[in-house]
Amino acid sequence: MEADLAWRVGVDIGGTFADFVALDTDSGRLTTLKVLTTPQEPGQDVAAGLRRLAEDGLQPARVERFVHGTTVGVNTIIQRRGARLALFTTAGFTDMLELARLRMPDTYSLFCERPEPLVPREHVFPIEERMDAEGRTLVPPARASVAAALRAARAAGCQGIVVSLLHAWRNAAHEEAVAAMAAEMAPDLFVFRGSEVWPAIREYERTTTTVLNAYVHPRIDAYLERVEAQLAAAAIAAPLLLTTSAGGTMTARRGRRDCVGMLLSGTASGVVGAGVVARAAGLPSVLTLDVGGTSADVALLHDGLPAFGVGHAVGEFPLAIPTVAVVSSGQGGGSIAWLDAQGVLQVGPESAGSTPGPACFGRGGERCTVTDAALLCGILGQGELGFGAIAPQAELAEAAIAPIAARLGTDAATAAEGVLQVAISGMLVEIDKLLARAGMHASELTLMPFGGAGPMLGALLAEAAGLRRVLVPPVPGTLCALGALAADLRRDTMRTVLLPLEAAAWPRLAAVFAALSAEAGAALGEMSGAAEAEISLAADLRYRGQSYELTVPVPARFREEGSAAEMAALFHAAHAESFGHADPEAPVEVVSLRAAARHPAPPLPVPRRPAVPHEAAAEATIMLRLGGHWRQAGLFRRAALAPGACFTGPAVVTQADCTVLVPPAWRATTDELGNLVMEQP
Structure with a gap:
């Protein structure tokens, strides 16, 4: 069968x-x-x-x-509709979530406030226990203390328990004991342990990650x-x-x-899908732009592979697990335009979503969104939208933008173009930060826009950012779903070790690498039944005394034949690449070790057709609002553009899953893979 x-x-x-x-x-x-x-x-x-x-x-x-x-x-998490939780933590440390890292979200705002924790202070209960920093028991967990905490949690109407105790990353025995008591005394409450979710040093980040896990679990x-x-x-x-x-x-x-x-599955799979396209097209360096209904997400690809990082914020809370390195801004197709107290036009982060959606959708939305602005500028509305799911209505968009235009003292079209410009400016801020951290210049990159609204704004963003080349995949509106098909089965493991990177410590480090590899491989085999798994290793390293670390990939052979000197050399090189300097004489510390087991997904076919260069003729002439005035533009259907078809903007290209804007003077060509490649003269 x-x-x-x-x-x-x-x-x-x-x-x-x-x-x-x-x-x-x-x-x-x-x-x-x-x-x-x-x-x-x-x-x-x-x-x-x-x-x-x-x-x-x-x-x-x-x-x-x-x-x-x-x-x-x-x-x-964003809507705060998760489970009602209780947090059991070491007595004396019940203010951990309130204290956080004693940093404000916006350093330069006098009115900035830290977000309320997902577990309110009155639902944090102390457990009489204590373990030292080396994982040795000082005070074993008191059963009476756990029973009292459970009674208080029940009285507060809590649905689940998070157990996060001091130094459990070193030794999970106390957390396991408390969780077992809770399961025995209150079997109707679900329980998550910090050492189970992510056994990493730094109590706040480990606890917050575990709280996030428990908060969304019932839904x-x-x-x-x-x-x-x-x-x-x-x-x-x-x-x-x-x-x-x-x-x-x-x-x-x-x-x-x-x-x-x-939690960040959609953004990550979009980057994976972009990697498939980038490798097939032979692009070494790509900046991806995924614009959906709520946000614009950007990431860097090198040889089709994304970078990874930790500490990505979900809502307003740090997530300690490794994720594809994506930065987001609140300018999506459904992001709402508004005027602040000073009368300055703003876009997002609030989104109309699908219900009620942009005003032009006719589903009850009354506030102007980026989608409404694009319709009023003539970009949208030239073909079917969302596979025919939506027939946008310009009169509804005009009514939505009218209050903004009136307060700005301008007409609807000018206000609509302003909305698009503000949205692009918001994306540009995050792109500039990303490129600065990566030490790259925009001219080195090809922009790959996707998502329902990415190709609509991609070339305008490229102009603003200084990129001269844009590649739109054949099915940009559904690239995240395509990336899901291309994603490998994967399991990540990690363990904090806090050891000096010295020859004497290497046998211990190699043993941990071997144990993590076996754990990841076994978990993958349990999920897929696959006997073989590709194992990759990494280490979180820092100079002694630093308060942050770099995650450095290391060869898989380090499980058997690596050395402290080799790993130190990798760290020095990574530090120099990231920060422009390194100190080969300084002592290095190993914070954590990581292993990932991977079973490759079946390859996706990438059909090619010979490209025969020819000038494509527009099917119609439309009017676009660009650069402060209306101008004529060509209208093309993506399905009618054979490989080799060329034309010059301004133009709009329609397809079932999105709309592509080609700005004035940009030259567009369909390549042999079906990508639409736009280049700025």
């Missing part, structure tokens, strides 16, 4: 649309689709998309791989149950895989406990 399996399906649920990609491996045909999300009924958008795909030829019984990314977790658990029911109803027997924040995938069973691992 397995020989008959041929279909692979990728799904990404965003703030406005649910994106679907279905690949028929027999024929190589790729079917893409967008449907509006159903935040009031999570999971129904998956069912609606599968029905539409079945009408277009999908054979559910032949689906061999189903990969899903969702924003349920991150939206739960994610219920959501995955509904999606699995929808798959069963659609006769899809393939196991449900979930995209992860690290650009891989995991099983739904593991996702029910490892909830933080999928």
Whole structure:
């Protein structure tokens, strides 16, 4: 029967649309689709998309791989609709979440306030126990103390317990004991331990990450149950895989406990999809731009591979697990335009989402969004929007922008162009920061815009940022779903060691590398049944006395034959590349070691067609508002542009999943892979 399996399906649920990609491996045909999300009924958008795909030829019984990314977790945090939690922590440290790192979110604002913790202070309960920094028991956990904390948690109406005790990264015995007592005395309350979720040094970050995991657990658990029911109803027997924040995938069973691992799944899978396109096109350095309904996310790709980092903020809280290095700004297609107290035009971060959505959608939205502004400037409205799911209405957009235009003393079109310019400026701020940290100049990069609104604004952003080349993939509006199909099955492990990087410590470091590799490989085998796994290693290193560290990839052979000197040389080189200097004579400290096990996803076909250069003729002439006045522009359909087709902007290219804007004087060409490549003269 397995020989008959041929279909692979990728799904990404965003703030406005649910994106679907279905690949028929027999024929190589790729079917893409967008449907509006159903935040009031999570999971129904998956069912609606599968029905539409079945009408277009999908054979559910032949689906061999189903990969899903969702924003349920991150939206739960942003909207603060998660579980009511209690935090059990070491007596004397119950103010940990309030104290945080004693830093304000905005250093230069006199009115800045720190966000309220997800666990209020009155739900933090002390446990009489103590362990020293070396993991030795000083005071064992007192059962009476745990019982008292549970009674208080029940009285407060808590649904779950987070156990995060001092120095548990070194020795988890006390956390395990407290969790076992809680499970015995209150089996109806779910329990998560900090040493289980992410056993890393730094109590605040470890505790916050565990709180995030527990906070979203009930909603994610219920959501995955509904999606699995929808798959069963659609006769899809393939196991449900979930995209992860690290650009891989995991099983739904593991996702029910490892909830933080999928918080940033959509943004990560978009970068993975962009990597597939970049490698096929032979692009060494790419800046990705994913503009959805809520945010604009940018990342750097080198040879098609993303960078990774830790400390990414989810909502207003740090996430300690490794994630694809993406920076975000609150300027998406659904981001709302508004005037501040000084009458200055602002865009975002509040978004209209899919309900009520942009005003022009006719679903009840009354405030102007970036999408409404693009419609009033003539960019949108030239073809179907969201696979025909939406017929935008210009009169509704005009009514939405009228209050802004009146206060600015201008007409609707000028105000609309201002909204687009402010949105681009907000994205530009984050891009400048990213390039400065990477030590790169914009002229070295190709911009790859995707998402529903990325190609609409990509070339305008490239002009503002100083990039001279833009590549729009064949299916940019559903690239995140395509990336889900390309994501490898992956499991990350780490352990904090706090050892000097010296020859005497190397046997211990090698033993930890070996143990982490075995742990990651076993977890991957449990998820996939695969006997073989590709193992990659990394180390968090710093000069002694530094308060931060660098994550440095190390060769897999270090498990057997590496040396402290070799690892130190890698760190010095990485430090010089990141900060412009290094001190080879300074002592180095190993903070944590990491291992990742990977089982590659089946390769995606990348069809090529010979490119025959020719000048493409516009199907119609339209009017665009660009540069402060209206001008004529050509209208093209993406499907009609054969490889080798060339034309010069200003122009608009329509396709089912997005709209592409080609600014004046930019030269656009369709390459042999179907990419639309725009270059500035």
